[in-house]
Amino acid sequence: MLARARSWLDDRLGLKTLVELGSHKTVPVHRFSVFYYLGGMTLFFFLVQVCTGVLLMLYYRPSANEAFESVEFIMTVVPFGWLIRSIHSWSANLMVFFAFLHMASVFFMKAYRAPRELTWISGVVVLFLIMGFGFSGYLLPWNQLAFFATKVGTDIAGAVPFIGDWTVRFLRGGDRVSGGTLSRFYGWHVALLPAITTVILLVHLALVQVKGMSVPPACEEESGRRKPMKFFPHFALRDLTGWIFALGVLAALAALFPWELGEKADLFAPAYENIRPEWYFVFMFQTLKLVPGGEIFGLEYEAIPILLFGAAGLVLMLVPLLDRRVARDGKSTGWSLGGVAALLFVIGMTCWGYASLLPLYVVFISVLLLSLFAFFTRGKSEDR
Numbered sequence: 579m580l581a582r583a584r585s586w587l588d589d590r591l592g593l594k595t596l597v598e599l600g601s602h603k604t605v606p607v608h609r610f611s612v613f614y615y616l617g618g619m620t621l622f623f624f625l626v627q628v629c630t631g632v633l634l635m636l637y638y639r640p641s642a643n644e645a646f647e648s649v650e651f652i653m654t655v656v657p658f659g660w661l662i663r664s665i666h667s668w669s670a671n672l673m674v675f676f677a678f679l680h681m682a683s684v685f686f687m688k689a690y691r692a693p694r695e696l697t698w699i700s701g702v703v704v705l706f707l708i709m710g711f712g713f714s715g716y717l718l719p720w721n722q723l724a725f726f727a728t729k730v731g732t733d734i735a736g737a738v739p740f741i742g743d744w745t746v747r748f749l750r751g752g753d754r755v756s757g758g759t760l761s762r763f764y765g766w767h768v769a770l771l772p773a774i775t776t777v778i779l780l781v782h783l784a785l786v787q788v789k790g791m792s793v794p795p796a797c798e799e800e801s802g803r804r805k806p807m808k809f810f811p812h813f814a815l816r817d818l819t820g821w822i823f824a825l826g827v828l829a830a831l832a833a834l835f836p837w838e839l840g841e842k843a844d845l846f847a848p849a850y851e852n853i854r855p856e857w858y859f860v861f862m863f864q865t866l867k868l869v870p871g872g873e874i875f876g877l878e879y880e881a882i883p884i885l886l887f888g889a890a891g892l893v894l895m896l897v898p899l900l901d902r903r904v905a906r907d908g909k910s911t912g913w914s915l916g917g918v919a920a921l922l923f924v925i926g927m928t929c930w931g932y933a934s935l936l937p938l939y940v941v942f943i944s945v946l947l948l949s950l951f952a953f954f955t956r957g958k959s960e961d962r
């Protein structure tokens with residue numbers, strides 16, 4: 579019976595071809611192989627976001643009069659609503675964090691080299707999109723902090739020359755942050771961004787399948803000596819172990835540190851103190867805070883760092899096309915040093931923004947844990 583059902587499905591879907599393809603997929607083994615799990619971990623958090631987001635949509639109401647109350651209802655009345663909301667918020671942050679880790683690791687492993695330029699570019703686009711998820715989702719509970727942070731965040735867009743005013747009105751759906759902005763952000767958060775992200779993410783994952791995993795230039799000799807690991811079942815089961823562990827961590831974080839709701843937004847209250855965006859925007863926010871008021875050739879001083887951040891985003895996206903040396907001989911010390919400088923800037927500004935060394939400790943502990951994990955899973959250097 580089962581065999582007949584399988585053959586029926588196989589005739590229609592070509593399952594055998596898929597299984598055949600999967601059985602040939604392998605993952606290179608070398609001392610940095612542990613970094614191959616970071617993309618999968620980011621994917622796990624993305625899937626958690628989709629599942630918990632759909633559940634939250636069942637009760638959330640996107641209007642200035644009801645948004646805060648509906649979130650309060652989710653947290654106090656809906657069975658396990660508090661848990662789902664907390665998991666959604668924690669997982670959002672962990673997804674951005676792991677996307678950053680994944681990007682840093684593929685950057686330093688030079689995985690953007692030909693023929694993986696498009697894998698990198700699609701990855702950067704997904705990163706920007708998930709930052710868009712964070713920005714739009716922050717406003718949805720309609721609390722004081724979110725309201726004023728969105729006001730300041732969208733104000734910043736106004737300093738961009740020529741298109742600033744238009745961008746602010748486009749983001750806010752009017753001149754001020756209002757219920758209209760909330761509906762607009764909701765539309766972005768639950769319809770447009772998920773649709774666009776899903777498509778680009780599928781392209782990213784398809785490119786990874788087509789091109790296979792790259793080997794960092796420094797590990798080519800080692801990887802040549804060692805037998806690659808079969809993706810099914812060995813790598814996939816290790817991925818799954820990581821996902822189950824991550825689910826446990828998420829559940830523990832959500833239960834022990836439930837996400838707060840704060841006070842309902844009051845549009846006429848004086849500006850909230852300690853306005854701060856999500857942690858992954860703090861380095862830009864802090865840089866802008868240091869810029870004095872004034873103009874040069876009709877350009878506000880504030881516009882200069884904004885334009886520089888825009889240019890940096892473009893350079894990040896085009897790294898595979900700009901780093902010519904790595905294509906020739908696998909060496910790109912200049913770009914690696916540039917990457918370290920950029921990381922130090924981001925971490926330094928984030929610490930300054932929070933007036934705390936916590937961001938530095940988090941990065942330090944993550945690097946330490948990943949190094950320990952790489953060390954203990956390095957295996958024996960077996961010959962092919």
Ligand code: HEM
Binds near residue numbers: 697782
């Ligand atoms: C939601 C976000 C993302 C997801 C779910 C995701 C997922 C994945 C997965 C599953 C892999 C294969 C395993 C691995 O190498 O870790 C991968 C590979 C890759 N990703 Fe991503 N990724 C994301 C974002 C990014 C970003 C932001 C970048 C860089 C800017 C990036 C660049 C790459 C590259 C270059 C590879 C190929 C690695 C190699 O061949 O060694 N990805 N991604």
